[in-house]
Amino acid sequence: MTEAASELAIGEDQTGFTDEQVRVLQIMYPHLQTVTSAQMKVFFHQCQLTQLDPFAQQIYMIRRREKGETRWTVQTGIAGYRLTARRAVTRAGEDLTYEDPVWYDVDGREHAVWLKEEPPAACRVVVWRGASRYPGVAHWREYAPFVYSYELDRLELDPMWARMPANQIRKVAEAAALRMACPADLSGIRIAEEMQSQDRREERERVDEAAGALRREQESHSAEQPTEASATQGDAPPDPAAELDEARRRVRALAEQKGVSFADVTDACVKRFNVAFQDADVPQLVCLEEDLTSGSTVSAEEAREAAPESTAPSRKQAAPRTAARGGRTAAKSGTRKRTAAKRTPRKPPATQADSSSDPRE
Structure with missing residues (x-):
């Protein structure tokens, strides 16, 4: 255990993390596997400057996306901030003291203790370094982190901030005051409560970006549906x-x-x-x-226009047929009359014919 601790301890003569220290940090914080060597050197410098131990989780580096670019932020808790500031003041032979924090409501009235159900509008923390006074002010609207709840379809306050709103906003105000009092030691370092609002904004941006990509994909799929439907109809049997x-x-x-x-x-x-x-x-x-x-x-109409030309010849031919038919009828009548005339004389009685024609006479 002691041997392992000595391997992870940062020596005063070190100029960077050893390979073993980098391997352990990447196990503790997997996102550090993508960090560059230059960014790791910056992190090592902050650890030496603040004398905070990254292996004791007093200080750490967080990856964030800002305007589409990846940025690394060195962070610590409020306890690490207080320890770094006190060490700096002690080295300078000065004292570090605090005034009582003050909370403000939306009407600007001061409250020594926050007792209301709703969160405070702001908080002020004053730090004295020797004879110098450094006030730090944090506004609720600037730091309160809201997360969009898809189940409730609305923005919801971070659970820790919803449970302890006065304590969370006080930490931010205290960090601002300590950073003003000890700029050489705390410059470029933030506490987690200061960055939560930005983290939530980045989360919303990533969610909005993913939702936009999904919406564009759905719109593209909807635009292709008529083509697929027509192809399906072409394969279906005819109606x-x-x-x-x-x-x-x-x-x-x-x-x-x-x-x-x-x-x-x-x-x-x-x-x-x-x-x-x-x-x-x-x-x-x-x-x-x-x-x-x-x-x-x-x-x-076309039939009526064509009718006179087609029927006229028939009528002209009908007259001769009628006349010929009439002549044949008259000839037949004359023949019948002549036949009747020939048949008019009748035979004499049988007695006369027989007597005149008897061969015995």
Whole structure:
């Protein structure tokens, strides 16, 4: 145990972490595996300056993202801040004293002790270093960390800050006062309570970025859905009712284009297939469409215009047939009359014929 402690202890003559110390730090803080050697040197310098032990978790380095860039922040707790400040003041042969903290409500009234249910609007902590007075003020709206709750769909205050609002904001005010009193020893170092608000903002930014990427992916998927639906419809079996409606629509459109009335189309359908237009099936409608395309189906107006030219020759030919028919009728009547005249003389009585023609006389 003693041997292990001696290996991790930072010596006064060290200029950087040893390989063993780096390995242990990376085990304690896995995010340090991505830190560069230059950033590790900065962390080592802060550890020497503050005389805080990183292996005792008195000081540590946190990775954060700010405006899309990765930044490393050296942090400590309020106890490490107090220890560093007191050591600095002791080395200088001075005293470090505090005034009583003061909390303020939203109306600016001072409170020596905060007893209200709602959080204070601000807190002031004053530190004296020798004869110098250093006030530190922290406003609630600047440091209170809010986290978006997806279950409640609203922003929620960090649990620790919700439980102890007066104590948390006092730590921030005290850190600001100590940093003013000991800038050479505490410059560039923050306590965790000061950075929680920024951490929550970064978390919200990451969540918003992830939500935006998911929303864009969903919108892209929604835009591709009609194409997929049409492809699915193409693979599906055809709908008979849809095909029938489409065939009827094509026939009507073609008839209108050709100037053929719907009544003429219906008559043509009845004459050709012996069914009404609304009862024709798809093959019959296709045949009707072909007739319209080829011009086999004509309108009633076209038929009337073509009627005089087609019927006139028939009427002219009908007259000679009638006359010939009448002549043949008259000839037949004359023949019947002559035949009747020939048949008018009758034979004499049988007695006379027999007596005149008897060979015995």
